[in-house]
Structures are given as C-alpha cells and as structure tokens.
Amino acid sequence: MNVTIVGTGYVGLVTGACLAELGNNVFCLDVDQAKIGLLNAGGMPIHEPGLQEIIQRNVEEGRLTFSTDAAASVAFADLHFIAVGTPPDEDGSADLKYVLAAARQIGRHMEGFKVIVDKSTVPVGTAEKVAAVVREELAQRRRDDIAFSVASNPEFLKEGAAIDDFMRPDRIVLGVEDDERGERALAMLRELYRPFNRNHERTRVMDVRSAEFTKYAANAMLATRISFMNELANLADRVGADIELVRQGIGSDPRIGYSFLYAGTGYGGSCFPKDVDALCRTAQEHGLPLQVLDAVQRVNHAQKQVLLEKVWHQFGKRLAGRTFAVWGLAFKPGTDDMREAPSRSIIRALLQAGARVRAHDPVAQEQAARALALDLQDQPQLLANVTFVAKPMDAVADADALVVLTEWKNYKSPNLRALREAMRSPLVLDGRNLYEPHAMAAAGITYMGIGRSNLA
Ligand code: UGA
Numbered sequence: 001m002n003v004t005i006v007g008t009g010y011v012g013l014v015t016g017a018c019l020a021e022l023g024n025n026v027f028c029l030d031v032d033q034a035k036i037g038l039l040n041a042g043g044m045p046i047h048e049p050g051l052q053e054i055i056q057r058n059v060e061e062g063r064l065t066f067s068t069d070a071a072a073s074v075a076f077a078d079l080h081f082i083a084v085g086t087p088p089d090e091d092g093s094a095d096l097k098y099v100l101a102a103a104r105q106i107g108r109h110m111e112g113f114k115v116i117v118d119k120s121t122v123p124v125g126t127a128e129k130v131a132a133v134v135r136e137e138l139a140q141r142r143r144d145d146i147a148f149s150v151a152s153n154p155e156f157l158k159e160g161a162a163i164d165d166f167m168r169p170d171r172i173v174l175g176v177e178d179d180e181r182g183e184r185a186l187a188m189l190r191e192l193y194r195p196f197n198r199n200h201e202r203t204r205v206m207d208v209r210s211a212e213f214t215k216y217a218a219n220a221m222l223a224t225r226i227s228f229m230n231e232l233a234n235l236a237d238r239v240g241a242d243i244e245l246v247r248q249g250i251g252s253d254p255r256i257g258y259s260f261l262y263a264g265t266g267y268g269g270s271c272f273p274k275d276v277d278a279l280c281r282t283a284q285e286h287g288l289p290l291q292v293l294d295a296v297q298r299v300n301h302a303q304k305q306v307l308l309e310k311v312w313h314q315f316g317k318r319l320a321g322r323t324f325a326v327w328g329l330a331f332k333p334g335t336d337d338m339r340e341a342p343s344r345s346i347i348r349a350l351l352q353a354g355a356r357v358r359a360h361d362p363v364a365q366e367q368a369a370r371a372l373a374l375d376l377q378d379q380p381q382l383l384a385n386v387t388f389v390a391k392p393m394d395a396v397a398d399a400d401a402l403v404v405l406t407e408w409k410n411y412k413s414p415n416l417r418a419l420r421e422a423m424r425s426p427l428v429l430d431g432r433n434l435y436e437p438h439a440m441a442a443a444g445i446t447y448m449g450i451g452r453s454n455l456a
Helices: 010-021 031-038 051-060 070-076 097-109 127-140 162-167 182-195 208-240 245-253 270-283 291-303 307-317 342-352 364-374 380-385 392-396 416-424 437-442
Strands: 002-006 023-030 062-065 079-081 115-120 148-152 172-175 204-205 325-326 357-361 386-388 401-404 427-430 446-448
Touching: 002 010, 002 070, 002 097, 002 392, 010 023, 010 097, 010 162, 023 070, 031 062, 051 062, 051 097, 070 364, 079 182, 079 325, 097 115, 097 127, 097 291, 115 127, 115 182, 127 148, 127 208, 148 172, 148 182, 148 208, 148 427, 172 182, 172 208, 182 204, 182 307, 204 208, 204 270, 208 245, 270 291, 291 386, 307 401, 307 427, 325 342, 325 392, 342 364, 357 392, 364 380, 364 386, 380 386, 392 416, 392 427, 437 446
Parallel strands: 002 023, 002 079, 023 062, 079 115, 115 148, 172 204, 325 357, 325 401, 357 386, 401 427, 427 446
Antiparallel strands: none
C-alpha cells in the first residue's frame, strides 16, 4: 500500500520505517527542512536501536521517501497518518496546532477519498476537530464532494524498544467512524496491519473516542503503578523493608504482574508526564477531577527529590568541595532522550549546592549538555562544574558518592572492589535499585537505594 506519514519525530519515523519494512511504499513529510535534509543524507535525528538500518535499507530499496513537499505527500497515498508533536500548552493541555495544521494541509490538497489517521497522542474529541478543519478547507475550495474519514490509531511504542514494539504489537487499537466511510477506513487499516494478525487477531476495533481515550488510559495506568510503588518504597525505607523483595512478592500474583513496579527516581520522558497531565486537565474541564491521577503526579514530582534528600542527609546542604559521579543521564536506557529526565533536576540541585559533577552516559551526553545548559541558563557559571567522561569508571575517581540514575546494562555489574578503591568515600546512591545491598555491604560500600530500608 501507499502510505503518507506526516511528522518525522519519534513516532512518525518509527511508524514510517516499519511500514516500509513490511513492503509498503511510505512518504514521510516534515516541515523541518534540516531534519529532512539529515534523513536524506543518511543521518538520524534520534537514537533508537535498529532504526537507522531499517531506514537505510528501505530508502535504498525505494520504499521510503523523506520530503517537505506537502502537495506531493497528499497525492502519494489515500492513507495518511498524522504523527506530529502535541506539546503541552501553558496549562498542560495537549496543544493541537500541529495536528490541525497537518489536517488542514491534507484538506487543501486532496483530490479524492482519504483516510486520515491520528497516530499522535491526542485528547478525546480531536478526530472531530481534525474532520472539522478538513471540511473547512474543502468548503473553501468548493470541493465538499470529496469524502474522507478520520480514524484513531494510537501507538504504544516504548523508546529504546520501538522497533520491536511496532513489529510485535500486543494490540492494535483502531477507532473508526460508524458509517460507510468508517467501514472503508477500517478495511484499509486492516489491510495495512494484516501481517500482524496472522497467528491471532490483535486488532481492537472501537469508536474513535474510545480509541483516543485508550491511549491515555494505558499511560495513566502505567504511571499509577510507578507512583504507587515509589510511595510504598519510601515507606519501606521508614519501616525497614526492601521494596525489591516486596515487588517480587506481589508481582508473582498474575492479577498484579511484574511490569512497571520498579521504584526509582520518578517517571520521566516525553509521554507519561505530559499525558498524565493532559488527562488530568481534560478531567478538570469536565468537572470531574481524577483524584488518583492527581496524586500520581504529585508523588512523581516529589519522587525526583528522594535521592537528593539522601544526599542532604549524608552531607548536609552545602556541597562545596564535594564531587559526585553520575552514571546515567537519559530518562531511561536505550535512548538519548533527556525530556523530563530525573538526572536534570538532580544534577542542577547538586551544582547549585556547590558540588562538582562528573557524569557518564553511553549515548545521551550531548543531549544532556544541551539540556543542562537550558536548565542553568540563569546560572551558566555552574556549567563549568560539570564534566562528561568517556568511561563510567572515569566518573568515580575521587568522588564522594556515585549516583546511579539510568539503568543502562553496562552499569549493572561494576567491579565493586575497583569502585571502592577509586572513590574518596565509597557511597553509592542507587536511583534504580540495580545493586544488591548485601553485596555492596560486603564490598565495604555504603549503599542507599530507593526503598531498601536505608532511612534518609
Ligand atoms: C511510554 C509507554 O510505556 C509506551 O507504551 C507509550 O507508547 C509511550 O510512553 C508513549 O506514550 O509514546 P516511554 O515513555 O518510551 O513509553 O518509556 P517507558 O519505558 O514507559 O518509561 C517511562 C518512565 O517510567 C521512565 O522514566 C522509566 O524509568 C519509568 N519507569 C518505568 C519506572 O520508574 N518504573 C517502572 O517500573 C517502569
């Protein structure tokens, strides 16, 4: 099939590349000339394992095109995915200006039946807004005779595992209109996703509003599990229990399951904070504030401070003359994404307290330097106190403490003896619960995890 993807951000790029890999012809459109130029030159705007290879292969084989030509993108296909960003506006609601601009463009150029699919995470009711702007454009062109249908097909990709998530989906949610055009849209989408339904049917067909809601509900549920565990972890610290053992104890119940029960420094990234906030706003607008989800946000906000509390407890609030090693900067492993990464607020606070920071991340150092410069634009002199090092062990030499903030694989089994000998005082503050407290104790290292009965 021919498919157009509007937006070459994270979702658009992965969707476009994977659909081409399945044998479709894919036209990826973006307004950002520089990004399209980079992609056409074989470069990659994001770090995502496996993506570059897929893009390269499909460009070479002629199934994948990147362009800024809107008219050509509309002529190319009858199936259009809108995968542009929905940044939060001032009050935290999702800002739909890019989504609606993409829809307007399709309305401006379309000459025959189109299916317009919202892939971006958009609030309930967005498909109707998309339909309204397309109708407006068609009316202006006096082409109300052209039919179209707007569908919702939210994505559930995780950064760092996006290719696998796309190629092996556990469900494909399709929200379509309940009319003849909706039927046509559904037939096209079923055809597109047919390769994923060979062994068993993964498609969940529903009305458009429910599909839009499903995406928020999924992220809200996952964020809730995390905040719930983080809150319990803090209590575990107080009562002398180990949240890791508790996690295993409850995860073995199939009604609970093991996923997303890891206590840590709070969830980050471009999705959970933004989507939870947007859903809370929607609820407020409808006069039905979501009390659980409001608390999820508050807990997450506070959780970003928990490691710092342990630092203050250990060293006091003045850190002049102290050096902190930081392992992990990205909001999670497998990505260089620094959006809402806990490392940002933690490093900023350490620098503001007078400390020096020596940081390592396998892929996110460049992005981290940019993010920190932004966060410290009022105190740029503090940036001189942070250095990025090539190897994890380079960070710990003579450090007063090691702070672990992202669970990259290469941090999981350090040589504890070397670690103890390299540090000025052997203290590990583990924001990801990567290590075993007794192994640390045996190696002579003071260890503080999250919720591992190390009161701070
Ligand atoms: C999340 C969802 O998992 C995807 O299904 C969804 O498609 C995506 O948002 C989106 O809406 O686009 P992502 O943001 O890539 O994906 O990252 P996750 O792996 O879900 O992690 C989110 C945050 O939660 C990270 O900061 C992670 O460290 C934290 N987390 C995750 C925990 O603190 N504990 C856990 O047990 C799991």
